[in-house]
Amino acid sequence: MEKITLYYFLVNNNVTLARGENIKLLLEDAGLEHEYVRLRMGEDWSDRKVQIIEDGLYSGTLPYIEVGGKKFGRTIPIMRYISVKLGNKYHGANDEENQLLDSVADITDDWFESMKNAFWGSDEAKTKHVKDGTPKFLNIFERYYSAQEGPYILGEKISYSDFLVYHLLDDDKALNRLAEYPNLQKLVQSFVERPNIKKYLTTLSE
Ligand SMILES: N[C@@H](CCC(=O)N[C@@H](CS)C(=O)NCC(=O)O)C(=O)O
DSSP: OOOEEEEEEOBTTBTTOSTHHHHHHHHHHHTOOEEEEEEOTTTTHHHHHHHHHHTTOTTOOSOEEEETTEEEEOHHHHHHHHHHHTTSTTSOSSHHHHHHHHHHHHHHHHHHHHHHHHHTSOHHHHHHIIIIIHHHHHHHHHHHHHTSSSSBTTBSSOOHHHHHHHHHHHHTTOTTOOTTOHHHHHHHHHHHTSHHHHHHHHHHTO
């Protein structure tokens, strides 16, 4: 693929927090040439929002990517688009596998929304999310991953949904809450050992 430019907010001064990082991880894993442009909410966002709506990203939201002079929006559709461009590299092998990936991806969106509402919500909402919200999603995903051989949702082959689940575990500070979730542990152990991911994660801790 041609060079990809990814645009997303820098949330809370944390370079990995929130939606853009799902795409960043996929770009790293695939070894694609890319640039990651970080925008700040208050600064130039309102002008940029008007501009991207004019350019056809009608929801006016981040993340989006620019490739070959065209813009493409929405996290999960962007991941699917890249996968398709790479010959379905991060898709399933048939309609049923792809339905499973769709379902898992859809639930990660519920999880993200729950986490986001707690993040911007009251102390009480935050406490409730940590106590009830996170375990609710850990249980759901443990069930999904325990139904497969693993380590990934489709077995040996990684798919775009695995990136979404891994990154939510990270965003929701659940990577160290996996003692009772052996299949999610297996996912994380394999994910962080993927050569390009391992290299990228090292750059984050430098
Ligand atoms: N489901 C969409 C959500 C897009 C979305 O709501 N993005 C937020 C940031 S996470 C945004 O752009 N907010 C600023 C705005 O709506 O003006 C996706 O994953 O792309």
